[in-house]
Amino acid sequence: MAKIYRSLSSGATLALFAVLCTFGLQGFALSAEPVYVVVSAQSTIRSISQQEVLALYTGRARTLTSGEVVVPLDQQRDSTARSDFYQALTGMDIARINSYWARLHFTGQVQPPQNVGDDTAMIRRLRADPQAVGYLTREPQDSSVRVVLRLP
Amino acid sequence: MSILFIRNSSIRSRLLISIGALFFGHAMAQTALEPAESVVLPDLSSPSNWNISGFGTLGAVHQSGVNGWGFVRNRSQRGAGSDSSLTPDSRLGAQLNWSSGPWEAGLQAVALSKPSGAAAAESVTYAYAGWRPLPDTRIRLGRTSPDIFLFADSRNVGYALPWARPPVDFYGFAPISSLDGVDLEQRWFGGAATWRARFTAGSMRTSVSDTDGSRLDMHGRNAWALGLSREEGGLLLKASYQHAQLYVDTNNQADQLRQALNAIGTIPVPGLASSLGALGNNLWTGGSTSYLALAAQYETGPWTFISEGSQLKVPNSPLGARRGYVSVGYRYGPVTYYGSASRVKPDDAAVAAPNLAGTLSPLIGLPAALQAQALAGFAAAAGDSYRFDQSTLSAGLRWDFRSNAALKLQVDRFDVRAHGAAGWRFSDGRAARGTLVSVLVDFVWGQ
Numbered sequence: 001m002a003k004i005y006r007s008l009s010s011g012a013t014l015a016l017f018a019v020l021c022t023f024g025l026q027g028f029a030l031s032a033e034p035v036y037v038v039v040s041a042q043s044t045i046r047s048i049s050q051q052e053v054l055a056l057y058t059g060r061a062r063t064l065t066s067g068e069v070v071v072p073l074d075q076q077r078d079s080t081a082r083s084d085f086y087q088a089l090t091g092m093d094i095a096r097i098n099s100y101w102a103r104l105h106f107t108g109q110v111q112p113p114q115n116v117g118d119d120t121a122m123i124r125r126l127r128a129d130p131q132a133v134g135y136l137t138r139e140p141q142d143s144s145v146r147v148v149l150r151l152p
Numbered sequence: 153m154s155i156l157f158i159r160n161s162s163i164r165s166r167l168l169i170s171i172g173a174l175f176f177g178h179a180m181a182q183t184a185l186e187p188a189e190s191v192v193l194p195d196l197s198s199p200s201n202w203n204i205s206g207f208g209t210l211g212a213v214h215q216s217g218v219n220g221w222g223f224v225r226n227r228s229q230r231g232a233g234s235d236s237s238l239t240p241d242s243r244l245g246a247q248l249n250w251s252s253g254p255w256e257a258g259l260q261a262v263a264l265s266k267p268s269g270a271a272a273a274e275s276v277t278y279a280y281a282g283w284r285p286l287p288d289t290r291i292r293l294g295r296t297s298p299d300i301f302l303f304a305d306s307r308n309v310g311y312a313l314p315w316a317r318p319p320v321d322f323y324g325f326a327p328i329s330s331l332d333g334v335d336l337e338q339r340w341f342g343g344a345a346t347w348r349a350r351f352t353a354g355s356m357r358t359s360v361s362d363t364d365g366s367r368l369d370m371h372g373r374n375a376w377a378l379g380l381s382r383e384e385g386g387l388l389l390k391a392s393y394q395h396a397q398l399y400v401d402t403n404n405q406a407d408q409l410r411q412a413l414n415a416i417g418t419i420p421v422p423g424l425a426s427s428l429g430a431l432g433n434n435l436w437t438g439g440s441t442s443y444l445a446l447a448a449q450y451e452t453g454p455w456t457f458i459s460e461g462s463q464l465k466v467p468n469s470p471l472g473a474r475r476g477y478v479s480v481g482y483r484y485g486p487v488t489y490y491g492s493a494s495r496v497k498p499d500d501a502a503v504a505a506p507n508l509a510g511t512l513s514p515l516i517g518l519p520a521a522l523q524a525q526a527l528a529g530f531a532a533a534a535g536d537s538y539r540f541d542q543s544t545l546s547a548g549l550r551w552d553f554r555s556n557a558a559l560k561l562q563v564d565r566f567d568v569r570a571h572g573a574a575g576w577r578f579s580d581g582r583a584a585r586g587t588l589v590s591v592l593v594d595f596v597w598g599q
Contacts (some may be wrong), residue, residue, distance in 0.1 A: 058344040060339075061341070063287045089289060103306045106245070111251065
């Protein structure tokens with residue numbers, strides 16, 4: 001056991017670093033696809049600033065600057081849509097976001113946005129909840145939801 | 153187990169059990185109506201939500217450089233019993249959250265290596281019921297974590313930490329990880345900045361591990377903590393203050409030893425009373441404590457900088473110390489490389505046992521003088537068990553190989569000064585240098 005540790009602390013660690021760096025290159029594919037922040041057509045919200053969305057999806061705020069309470073919704077945890085959304089919103093990759101939310105969630109500070117599935121499930125949920133805000137990977141053709149911000 | 157738990161419980165523990173029973177009773181009733189694979193339970197007809205989640209770490213640490221000492225991550229844990237160990241870092245936690253409109257509740261329990269005989273209720277890291285009268289105002293009753301560190305209430309959640317563990321020189325002493333009482337939180341906004349203030353007040357009871365591995369009971373009362381943070385862009389600034397009356401139960405041994413030293417101090421030898429009085433401070437068993445901490449975290453692009461500094465003041469004790477660390481991390485794809493430097497420095501120099509055998513033997517005889525010398529030696533060793541005086545240089549990497557799991561490798565080079573090894577199990581007064589190598593896997597689920 002001690003020999004294993006010693007080898008890890010010497011040259012073998014460098015080899016592992018190199019392998020991990022190779023994997024790391026995969027994380028640099030930034031998405032240029034737009035993401036659409038949407039609300040229910042029944043909502044009174046007409047537009048939201050990126051700062052407001054950032055505050056909602058990082059747990060820093062539960063309301064818009066107008067004081068209106070909104071409920072942020074996420075797509076599936078491992079989905080490309082969620083990864084693209086947070087990259088466009090925060091500039092951070094999804095692993096960092098997951099770690100950030102783990103810190104908030106497991107300290108009882110704020111619960112993360114509820115995961116509701118894909119674009120279809122998101123639209124279905126937004127129809128039923130005028131307080132909710134979500135995001136879609138494609139511009140909605142459905143008149144039951146309204147785009148309030150386009151990222152980037 | 154439950155019988156033992158209840159038999160050992162105080163009113164505080166019964167309250168926690170009640171909150172737990174309330175939780176699990178409702179949770180079981182609701183999950184019976186839901187698909188088994190559904191953890192988050194969205195219910196469109198009722199804005200009530202349950203969430204079950206958990207976290208864990210499987211970690212191995214190996215120490216080389218000093219024979220016989222066991223690595224201790226935190227004095228509230230038992231620490232390693234040998235050079236290589238899984239116990240300091242490995243842990244498993246489960247959490248249950250509920251919210252309905254302005255009401256919320258949370259329960260979290262963590263299984264980790266505690267000193268033998270620690271009460272089961274100590275595994276409950278928080279258990280509260282909360283209410284938000286306004287969106288940015290929250291009141292919680294029950295067990296919560298005082299907001300006194302940057303990673304105050306996430307220290308057990310390895311996945312949420314950038315390192316293998318919080319810097320031991322800074323976090324290793326901290327016995328107060330939770331308070332039973334009230335917690336008030338207020339957020340407000342100034343321009344692009346988010347401000348947050350938290351006030352926590354209550355009492356606590358926990359086990360701390362002595363340097364010989366045995367358990368000491370520590371309790372605190374009239375404890376309160378105030379934390380103020382400001383977050384804007386990638387910059388987080390935080391200031392915290394805590395005050396508490398802390399007491400350690402030594403089964404009156406410290407009092408008896410102090411009385412014996414006072415009795416020896418009455419022997420008419422110049423300077424004897426004062427030197428033994430200073431030695432008596434090593435036998436601290438309780439009193440007023442205050443803790444002030446400042447912290448900053450800055451994230452820009454792939455870089456993360458973190459630093460904290462603190463001062464602990466405990467009058468007439470060897471506990472007072474200044475602590476600090478700086479850490480920098482660079483993220484490259486799913487891998488983050490990091491390095492840190494930390495230091496803990498006691499306020500007062502170690503108090504050595506005076507040469508009582510030589511000084512007193514002409515007056516009280518050699519056998520009695522040797523007994524006095526032994527008592528003084530014991531008091532000096534007791535002081536060493538409280539003194540943290542060490543520095544650490546660390547380097548490591550974190551590889552997020554899955555969306556809910558990370559592998560961490562970390563190497564620490566520690567330098568323990570003489571009479572400053574309170575953070576080590578089976579330590580003595582020697583100075584020591586050595587290396588820690590850690591391999592950990594952190595994971596979360598159900599979040």
